[in-house]
Amino acid sequence: MTTVVAPPSVRAAGRPATSPSPALAPPAAIPLGFLAASGAGLAALGAGLVVAARTVAAVPTAPHVVAVAHLCMLGFLVTGVLGALHQFVPVVGGRRLRSNALAALTLAVWVPAVAGIVAGFALDVPGLVAVSGAAAFAALAAAGVNLSAPLAYGTGTPVTGLRWAVALLVATAGFGVVYAFDRQAGWFPLFPVRVLAHAHLGLLGALGLAYVAVAEKLWPMFLLAHRPGRGPGALAVRLLPAGVLVLVGGLLVRSTPAAIAGATVACAGLGAHLASLAGFIRHRRRKLELLHAFVLTGAVALVSAVVLGAASAFAPVGPLTRMHLAAAEIAGLAAWLGLAIVGHSHKIVPFISYTALRARGVSRNGRGGPLLFADLYDARLARVSYAAATAGFALLIAGLATAGPVLVAAAGALIVGCAVVTLLNLVTGPIRAGAWQ
Amino acid sequence: MTTDEGRVIERASAALRFVVDPELGLDIVELGLVYDIRVDDGVVVAEMTLTTPGCPVSESLPAEARAALAGAFQSPVRVDVVWDPPWTPERISPAAAMALGFGARS
Numbered sequence: 001m002t003t004v005v006a007p008p009s010v011r012a013a014g015r016p017a018t019s020p021s022p023a024l025a026p027p028a029a030i031p032l033g034f035l036a037a038s039g040a041g042l043a044a045l046g047a048g049l050v051v052a053a054r055t056v057a058a059v060p061t062a063p064h065v066v067a068v069a070h071l072c073m074l075g076f077l078v079t080g081v082l083g084a085l086h087q088f089v090p091v092v093g094g095r096r097l098r099s100n101a102l103a104a105l106t107l108a109v110w111v112p113a114v115a116g117i118v119a120g121f122a123l124d125v126p127g128l129v130a131v132s133g134a135a136a137f138a139a140l141a142a143a144g145v146n147l148s149a150p151l152a153y154g155t156g157t158p159v160t161g162l163r164w165a166v167a168l169l170v171a172t173a174g175f176g177v178v179y180a181f182d183r184q185a186g187w188f189p190l191f192p193v194r195v196l197a198h199a200h201l202g203l204l205g206a207l208g209l210a211y212v213a214v215a216e217k218l219w220p221m222f223l224l225a226h227r228p229g230r231g232p233g234a235l236a237v238r239l240l241p242a243g244v245l246v247l248v249g250g251l252l253v254r255s256t257p258a259a260i261a262g263a264t265v266a267c268a269g270l271g272a273h274l275a276s277l278a279g280f281i282r283h284r285r286r287k288l289e290l291l292h293a294f295v296l297t298g299a300v301a302l303v304s305a306v307v308l309g310a311a312s313a314f315a316p317v318g319p320l321t322r323m324h325l326a327a328a329e330i331a332g333l334a335a336w337l338g339l340a341i342v343g344h345s346h347k348i349v350p351f352i353s354y355t356a357l358r359a360r361g362v363s364r365n366g367r368g369g370p371l372l373f374a375d376l377y378d379a380r381l382a383r384v385s386y387a388a389a390t391a392g393f394a395l396l397i398a399g400l401a402t403a404g405p406v407l408v409a410a411a412g413a414l415i416v417g418c419a420v421v422t423l424l425n426l427v428t429g430p431i432r433a434g435a436w437q
Numbered sequence: 438m439t440t441d442e443g444r445v446i447e448r449a450s451a452a453l454r455f456v457v458d459p460e461l462g463l464d465i466v467e468l469g470l471v472y473d474i475r476v477d478d479g480v481v482v483a484e485m486t487l488t489t490p491g492c493p494v495s496e497s498l499p500a501e502a503r504a505a506l507a508g509a510f511q512s513p514v515r516v517d518v519v520w521d522p523p524w525t526p527e528r529i530s531p532a533a534a535m536a537l538g539f540g541a542r543s
Binding site: 094217220221222224225226284285286287347351354355358370371372373374 | 455
């Protein structure tokens with residue numbers, strides 16, 4: 001039998017460290033609640049695209065389309081990221097949230113607030129948008145306060161990026177509330193570039209940066225890839241927020257040189273993120289699996305978004321085509337993040353469920369072997385989710401770029417399918433496992 | 438190392454082979470996460486690490502290792518989580534690397 005006594009050099013160097021504090025992560029209901037709501041948001045997004053396909057394709061700035069855009073941004077993406085952050089930040093920061101009750105309250109306020117914002121846009125009730133927006137801002141501010149405890153304590157590239165991402169998430173919400181009240185008060189003209197500033201702050205500065213930062217922690221584990229040195233990820237979490245802030249400032253004051261400079265720095269940050277992904281893949285010590293298909297397809301969507309964004313800014317086209325290209329760029333960024341959320345949900349939800357099942361004494365799978373994450377979802381259904389998400393987001397980008405309502409409607413149907421299959425898969429797997437006790 | 442201590446280490450090692458990383462489906466000994474097993478003043482001590490600080494299973498795996506040792510010994514047991522030296526994939530056993538599809542590179 002192999003003994004596990006390490007070589008003398010290792011034994012000499014090995015020094016006891018503080019054991020991890022028990023239960024750093026909040027109760028499972030909190031992250032799972034956010035993630036379930038995010039799945040519902042994805043389904044609602046798909047349904048919204050089907051119902052409003054003609055308007056979405058023709059007039060990307062119409063009120064119904066703004067409602068669908070907020071379903072995507074808030075109902076799906078931000079809700080999913082909040083779930084991941086509430087689970088992940090305490091573990092990576094090595095310190096608990098300030099309050100689990102505050103996290104539960106955040107969820108309880110956030111979901112109806114998002115519904116109110118979407119309904120307010122869809123039904124053209126500006127007052128409802130403003131009030132719901134203020135509630136959503138309060139929920140995000142509460143999340144920021146709650147997450148600040150582990151973020152203040154932790155160190156390293158992921159924590160650095162997450163500090164910026166959480167701050168910019170709260171800033172994006174504040175931005176949105178100002179816009180909502182401006183729609184009633186008319187303090188300043190809401191030019192399309194100012195709407196784009198809001199979208200880029202949220203998609204790149206907050207959610208994109210959160211993903212870039214979290215990936216630096218998750219990819220080494222999921223790929224078993226350890227690289228010497230800090231790698232380009234450390235550059236990515238610094239360049240991206242710096243570039244986004246300059247880009248957003250340039251768009252707000254309609255300064256083309258500032259917007260271009262900011263976009264260039266932000267693209268350099270995104271390039272560093274992709275270089276980091278390539279590095280992890282090159283150094284991996286396990287075979288690529290479905291999660292990596294989500295991640296790599298998302299990377300393709302990100303590159304597409306950058307190309308479409310550049311085309312919307314520089315191509316010699318008319319204003320209508322420029323607007324469609326910008327809408328397609330935003331859809332590309334949403335696809336990048338959406339694929340990441342759906343893909344990583346197939347890791348995060350089984351992990352949280354595993355912990356809960358083990359606490360209930362479930363340690364074996366249905367075949368008598370040790371309980372694994374892979375036992376908590378059906379791999380075939382996960383592949384269906386991947387195919388539906390990939391095709392759905394690709395058709396959405398194409399439909400917005402070409403103003404094609406059929407493509408948008410088909411995208412919506414596929415996105416609904418992705419949401420339903422993913423929710424069913426990730427809910428029924430742990431329930432089935434509960435019977436193995 | 439005395440013969441008795443050698444037996445304790447073998448027994449502890451065997452117990453820890455039942456602690457499986459739920460993501461990879463491999464036990465913590467094969468993954469090279471167990472750095473040392475020894476007996477300190479009658480306490481069976483295992484030093485283990487994780488693939489990275491902040492690993493999602495950072496709370497559950499050491500607890501499972503502790504439970505596995507407690508089930509194998511009457512005497513007190515302790516699991517210390519250490520981060521120095523940091524774990525690298527080179528610590529994976531050849532058999533485990535093969536199972537992960539990277540036998541040739543380990």
